[in-house]
Amino acid sequence: MVDENGLQSQPTTMDHREPNMITALLSGGAAGLGVDVTLFPLDTIKTRLQSEAGFKASGGFKGIYSGIGPAAIASAPTAATFFLAYEGVKQLFSNRVPSKYEPGLHMFAASAGEVAACVIRVPMEVVKQRMQAQLYRSSIQVVRVTLQREGFRGLYRGYMSTVIREVPFSIIQFPLWEMFKKSWSHHQGRCVDSWQSSLCGAVSGGMAAAITTPLDVAKTRIMLADHNSSIAKGNIANAIRIVYGQQGVSGLFAGVVPRTMWISLGGAVFFGIYEKSKEFIQSKIGLNK
Template sequence: MSKANSAAPASEGSFDPYSIEGLVHRHENRQLLLQRLQLVRRQIKDLENEVLDIERTVNCLPYRPQDSHSVTSDSPRINRLAAAGAGGLALPLAVGIMHPLDTVRTTMQARHGVLGFSEAVKALGSRGIARGFGLSFAWACPQGAIRMASYETCKELLSDKFYMKSFGIGVSAVLADFASSVIKVPRELITQRMQTGQYTSSWAACQSILRQDGFSGLFRGYLSTASRDTPFMVLLFFSYEQFKAWKIRLTFGDSLPPLAPWSDAETVLWGGVSGALAAWLTTPFDVIKTRVMTAAEAMTIGQAFRSIGPTGLFAGAGPRSAWWFCVSSVFFATYERLRSKFQQRLE
């Protein structure tokens, strides 16, 4: 009887854990736990992927949620003095390097588009191609300082005022351009008259303009310049900021980006692409502005348009786009680098 009882299988939970049955039971339990652990890990991985997908979707939205801790909301604040100093050095450098091409473009547009690129270069000669360089270079310094300090200030103030961030960028670009127009319009007026051979020196040009038209004569073509630069600045800065935002999202994710998120080569490329695109699309406005500024007598926008005709609206579009590609490449690369250095010093 005792032997029969000892040979009977042990009830569940009463067997010896160190017996064969106990070891088998423990092994089975371990396998079940490992399977459950793998399942939980897969679920956690799926949740992590879902969170990343949601974050990418939110970052790609055209607006910025108020409670978002994305790159754009946490990006470093730009010091106004750093922006002014960098802009005041970057713009004259870019304008000075590309001045000869700008002279060729101005000559092509002032001649009603009858001159091609090579013909304009031959007509100008080695001396004529440098006309107006000194004044354009010197006056570009305060223009660049005012423009970039105003742009960074307005962009910071307006970043949360619009449903779509692009509106804030566009308004900031336009306001910054209007602020710098007090320097830009007289600079372009005198420079272009010197480029077309109407005056031999900036002093003679200022004297003649003030004598004939008074102080307001220095701002002839202001309306045509504003009609050209409003869409140009919106296209230029919006495309540049958009390229930069794409780079930040692809490279840094939600972490805090540096002041210069691009390499120098990337800044040269995408800054140039932004400038060339904006220049090509706004060439008709630039042709009309050039005709108004270089005309012997005061001319309205309508009169300039009729004198040019539809076929001449894209005169000099190639040199203008090439000029702005190079200017924007040099300007943005220099500006980003100097702004980052000045910001570090000021902090």
């Protein structure tokens, strides 16, 4: 990283070793799988609260693990792709960007990571959420019916709304996570431990989750809507208008409590596993040497 005068700053004892691409790939995959499988029931409750049919009609507390198959399959490659792009962009520009613009770099890196990760995430989300809302009996049936009715593009319904949800979320969460870690490092005079990074991730994730809930509601409605309906076209502004017209502000923040809880806990698990995996790979396997 360069300083405010454009000169390269010297590393301190509090600097983290930046992971190489293999480390980022493996650590991100482990983190994604861990958080998605562990906290899947909270995600199901959130989805059912946000569905147009309502929580009870969508299954209530029954079949709380419906859709976990596609979620588990896609979670590792999705998170791995995100961190591959995130760490790659950070390392590409870290020595070219003054330190005072570091949060902007983290926002840009997180945005790049989300655009890449959504290529894998969105088809999984479509299948997972339709299973969570108990619209189909199996994941295979979701894929078969979607392809028959909408073609391959049907599996990517909501791609833009997902990106529009994820990018604002990430440009809030990741700069906060990096800032909290940096502040804690300076306070204690050394690098944060994995558990401290985990707590930073929980706080930053919860804050980002609460703020971006209306975008998540719109994305959920788009993915669950009948393919002939206007909301299924994927216009997130239109989806927000429809939800607001039907249910007001409370509808736009449907599921905000389980979403915030889920992502706060998820942030703790996700970043804790990521940092611990990174430490293990760097120290035991020596991929950065």
